[in-house]
Amino acid sequence: MSPRRRGGGKADKAGDARQAARGGKTARGGKTDGTGARRSRGRRPVAAVLPAAVSDAGAPQPTGRPRPPGQRLYDMPYSAVAPRLVNPDLGLHNLVARAGHNAAYSIDVTLLDAPDHRLIRSGVLLAHRVLDGRGEWFLTAPDWQPLLPKDRIELMGHSDLPEELADLTRPLRRRAPLGPVAALTCDRREFALRDEEGETLALLRDDKVTVRRGGLTTARYREVMITPVGAGLTEDQTAWVDRALTGVGSAAVARFPRLVSRLGAPATGPTDVPEAGPVLPEMAFKRFLGQLVGRRLRELVEADLAVRGGELAATVRVRASVRTLAAELDALAVGVDAAWLRELVDELEWLGGPDPEPAEKLAARLRGERYLALLDALVGAARAPRLGDRSSVAAEDELEGLLGAALAAFAAAVETVDVDSPAQAWADVARQLQRAEALAALAGPVLPARAAEVGRRLRKPRRRLDAVGAAPLDEAVALAAVAGLDPAAAFAAGRSWERQAGESRRGRRAFLTAAARATRKLSAAGDAG
Secondary structure (H helix, E strand, C coil): CCCCCCCCCCCCHHHHHHHHHHCCCCCCCCCECCCCCECCCCCCCCCCCCCHHHHCCCCCCCCCCCCCCCCEEEEECCCCCCCCCCEHHHCECEEEECCHHHCCEEEEEEEEECCCCHHHHCCCEEEEEEECCEEEEEEECHHHCCCCCCCEEEECCCCCCCHHHHHHCHHHHCCCCCEEEEEEEEEEEEEEEECCCCCEEEEEEEEEEEEEECCEEEEEEEEEEEEECCCCCCHHHHHHHHHHHHCCCCEEECCCCCHHHHHCCCCCCCCCCCCCCCCCCCCEHHHHHHHHHHHHHHHHHHHHHHHHCCCHHHHHHHHHHHHHHHHHHHHHCCCCCCHHHHHHHHHHHHHHCCCCCCHHHHHHHCCCHHHHHHHHHHHHHHHCCCCHHHCCCEHHHHHHHHHHHHHHHHHHHHHCCCCCCCHHHHHHHHHHHHHHHHHHHHHCCCCHHHHHHHHHHHHHHHHHHHHHCCCCCCHHHHHHHCCCCCHHHHHHHHHHHHHHHHHHHHHHHHHHHHHHHHHHHHHHHHHHC
16 A cells, blocks of 8 residues: 555553553464464563454354444455555545554464354354464453453463363353364554645554465455544545545445354354244244243353352352253153153253252352253254154144143142142142143243133142142151150140141142132133134
């Protein structure tokens, strides 16, 4: 771009501070660490801002950061000859290469990820970068704030990834090994476009980026950014600069492409922890179940990240998420005969743990291999649940059948018990009621009227069952417990047992009456529908 360089010399202390924040000139070289990234030569690293396409690499959606008014972006051919932007007749007298902390530099970046690029696909970029022979680890996850940092830099004291960064990304990486998936080199030059009095009208940034994968160059691209300064460029000056750049093959763009699009597959694939999508009655049951598992997986990962970030109270959200999903999957088991479904329920119940339990114990389980294996299983179930012939059935039809089966199972369980039935029989009643409630909640989006009626009819039986509380000890067990007591203490214990047994029978009788009425009305409404 035919620059005429002015200024120079070493930056002063203020310039050094700015250079530490924004980067400076790079001298390439240095040994490589175990991941294939260049190793620091031992000098203190400085923080360097990556090119926009690199720092935003992990974000699948725009971050919403405002652009300066009048800023223009150009996608320029990598090998294009820089056009002449100087035009004294229009008041563009000089194009000056910037010096000091804005001097030209080169930065080497090694992207680290699993072989399937699961971190990048989930909006997380983990990299090792070298500037002026000094290395640092870099983590950016703008779409996961505040659970993960937008930008975090760790100085490279040794070749291994810092354990704290590894722990932060563990729920998204799971058990996959980390390794270099791409290497980028960015050569940046900056210029000032000035008028005849030496006043800067606009700044021009020219980034040339080379992407290598597997030792081969897979992409080269060039991004030019023009940012007005002060009064900025006039309309004629802007038109001249635009014609000059497009004349060498540049294309004006509203936004530079994300790095994931430059990398190509598999970086462009969908995330393993998707946001919840809309639930439609006509969608296939396979997609419905995949969305259900994916939504709960997202809730679990978000709560896990909060725990890893120091919010121990977020274990409450972890437990709520896994217990909700366990109840939902267990409810589906009334009509879906799949071994993997039962295995998932067992693992979710293990993770939820007993209640009450210290938060530290659940947090410790989040750092074990068994938990990571559970996350892998949930990802697989969300992506492609194995349902056989049921996969293509409409969610509306399948859920209607499952809800009917759950209500029938609840009614049958109620009919088999009386006020003196053992605790195990009543536990089955409670489980069948929970299944019916969970299926009604699941069916809400696709069967709103039927699900609302089921939920309303089951409220009274639920209240009655919750009021029953714990069943009294078996009479033989109670007698054995008081065998060694003196007569007065044994008499008091017997009276207490009788009161508890009487309250339990009355509560159970009230529940049976409410449950029979509810199932009868729901059965009649189902037949009428």
